[in-house]
Amino acid sequence: MYEVxxxxxxxxxxxGLATLVDWESYGFTITNIAADATEAMELFEKRRPSxxxxxxxxxxxxxxKLIEAIRKKDQKICFLILSGHAEFDYAKKAIQYHVSGYLLKPVDEEELLSYLVEIKKNLDLEKTSHHANKKGKIEKLIQAALSDEITTEAAVQLQQMIYWNKFTIILIKCYKKNDLDLKQMLKESLQESVPFTKDSYLGIVIEQKGEAVTIPSELDNLLGAYGISYFSVRSQAVGKVEDLATxxxxxxxxxxxxxxxxxxxIVTKDSLHIREYVEESRISLSALEEQFxxxxxxxxxxxxxxxxxxxTASLEAKxxxxxxxxxxxxxxLSSIVNTLSTEYPEKRETFSHKLYELTEIEYLYHVTQLVEFIHQFIKEIVExxxxxxxxxxxxxxxxxxxQNYHKNIKLDNIAEVVHYHKVYLGKLFKAHTGEYFNTYLDKVRMENGKKFLLQGFKVYQVAEKVGYSNPDYFHSKFKKYVGMSPSTFRKKSQKKEFSKKELG
Structure with missing residues (x-):
């Protein structure tokens, strides 16, 4: 309401004037009534009307004379002059004081209302313009402060213009923003903040109220309404404009x-980092990926x-x-999908479509999203x-x-792990591998036994390493599958290696 x-x-x-029209319906309220110029000046000093x-x-x-005196103190106040017919020409002298209009007594209601509509329109425009100019000046000073280029005088001026006790900065990284002018949108939506753009980021300087670290609901609603995914960080609060650069x-x-x-x-200096969240692995990155x-x-x-x-933690550590x-x-993930596509040709087309989904990884803006996306992706692959x-x-x-060939591993044990009857499991294994379970286990042990023999371990040591407590039993098994004794194998392999070096 504008005061009158x-x-x-x-x-x-x-x-009569006080009751002639419904002032509030037109955006005005009568706050003072004076009987002469002296009283009017006293009231004006206490409460300046519009x-x-x-x-x-x-x-x-x-x-x-009253208008002349007040105009020296206030260039923006609006005046309407009340005049009788005899004083009308005289009243025209007031034009030099930029009065808004002249009302002849007795005042006509429609004429008064037409003036009020026009005056309110001008006051609204002036108010908007003043607000915009002030905002523009604040933004300019904020930019200077962010770049650590603000003078002491300008810092005092800025502090007086916004009346905040504590300042904090929120930086925002937006994804899929569709070329929207987000800075302008924030200006219109966030009244108690100063939006800015710097170093390709959108940011806002905002008053820190209390200890809570939250995103302003207007910001969340605005970006959410346009389907914009975003991530943000928030600085510590400071009490001086000069510290905004820090x-x-x-x-x-x-x-x-x-x-x-x-x-x-939203992230702050106290937020949990992946290094604190995931215990450091002693296994190599390649081994972790192989396990995966x-x-x-x-x-x-x-x-x-x-x-x-x-x-993820291992990659970050590197x-x-x-x-x-x-x-x-x-x-x-592409490698896994391609491998599965080969193993399951009937699902090849479905796997091809899944590969396209991996492009979504580019739009994930923090590690938790990445982990959950991969987890869900693998879940769908497994299904x-x-x-x-x-x-x-x-x-x-x-x-x-x-992984366990060196232990006393039996079909009974595995049947318990995979929840199948051992007889059925043995047939299933033979159908898919072409080997009986024990034969397959023996061959795995022999292949690893060869490696240990070539590394220089004694036969009885190799027997223990591949799961045989009796060296003689290992000896007979080795001869059965390899066609020679462990010692002969080692000698022949060493001789062959020596011949290669000679030829080389």
Whole structure:
């Protein structure tokens, strides 16, 4: 509401004007009524209105003199002059004081209303323009402060213009923003903040209220309404404008590392980093990836999720960037899908479609999203091959043999692990591999035994390493499958290696 003061020496005129129209319906409210110019000046000093309706001819100080005195103090206030027919020409002198109009007594309601509509329109425009100019100046000073180029005088001026006790900076990284002018949209939506763009990021300087670290609901609603995925970081709060440059550098560093924080929307210096979240693995990266592939192939669902985290943490520890980590996972997942596509030709077309989904990884903006996306992707892959459970079971058996051949491993033990009857499991294994379980186990042990023999281990040591407590039994098994004794194999292999070197 714009405030109005009525100044007239006639009581009837004052009261009549106050009740002539519904002032509030037109955006005005009468706050003061004065009987002469002296009283009007006193009231003006206490509470300056937006509009004064002044009688041109009053005892003592005239309306013209009153307008002249007030105009020296306030260039923006609006005036409407009340005039009788005799004073109308005289009233025209007031034009030099930029009055908004002249009302002849008795005042016509429609004429007064037409003036009020026009005056309110001009006041609204002026208010909007003033607000825009102020915002523009604040933005300019904020930009200077962010670049550490603000003067002490300008910093004081900025502090007085926004009246904030504590400042903090939110930097925002948007995905799929569709060329929207987000800065302008934020200006219109976030009244209590100063949006800016710097170093390709969208940011807002906002007042820190309390200890809560949250995204302004207007920002979340605005970006959500346009389907824009975003990630943000928030600096510590400072009490001086001059410290905004420090805040910005802190926010920029957080944004640079933002992908590796666990929080899914806003990151601060106290946020949990992947290095704190995932225990450092002592296994090499290649070994972790090999385990991951094995887990997928044998449907070891319980191991997949932890492995995704370990691989990601291992890559981060090797200082892989966000882009390089995404690329590495795309390559790894593509390799798995292509392998499965070969193993399950009837599913080839479905697997091809799944490969296209991997492009979505580029739009994931933090590590938790990446891990969950991969986890879900693998889950869907496993479900696709789950129709052939028998093959998965056999793959799992082969994996268990290769990992545990050195132990006293038996078909009974594996049957318990995969929840199948041992007789049926033995037939299933033979059908898919062409070998009986014990024969396959023996051959795996012999192949590993060869490696140990060539490494220089004694025969009895090799027997223990591949799961035989009796060296003689190992000796007979080796001769059965390899066609010669362990000692003869070693000698022949060494001789062959020597001949190669001689020829070389």
């Amino acid at each position: 003061m009525i100044v007239d020496d006639e009581r009837r005129t004052r009261q 509009l004064m309706i002044v009688d041109i001819k009053m005892p003592g100080i005239s309306g013209i 805040c910005y550098r802190e926010a920029l560093e957080l944004m640079r590392k933002s992908f590796f924080y666990i929080e899914d929307q 592939v094995y887990s997928v192939e044998i449907g070891d669902w319980s191991n997949i999720h932890p492995l995704i985290w370990k691989i 200082e892989y960037t966000e882009a390089k980590i995404k690329k590495r996972f795309i390559q790894l 696709l091959i789950d129709c052939n459970k028998e093959k998965i079971v056999v793959n799992k058996m082969i994996h268990l043999i290769e």
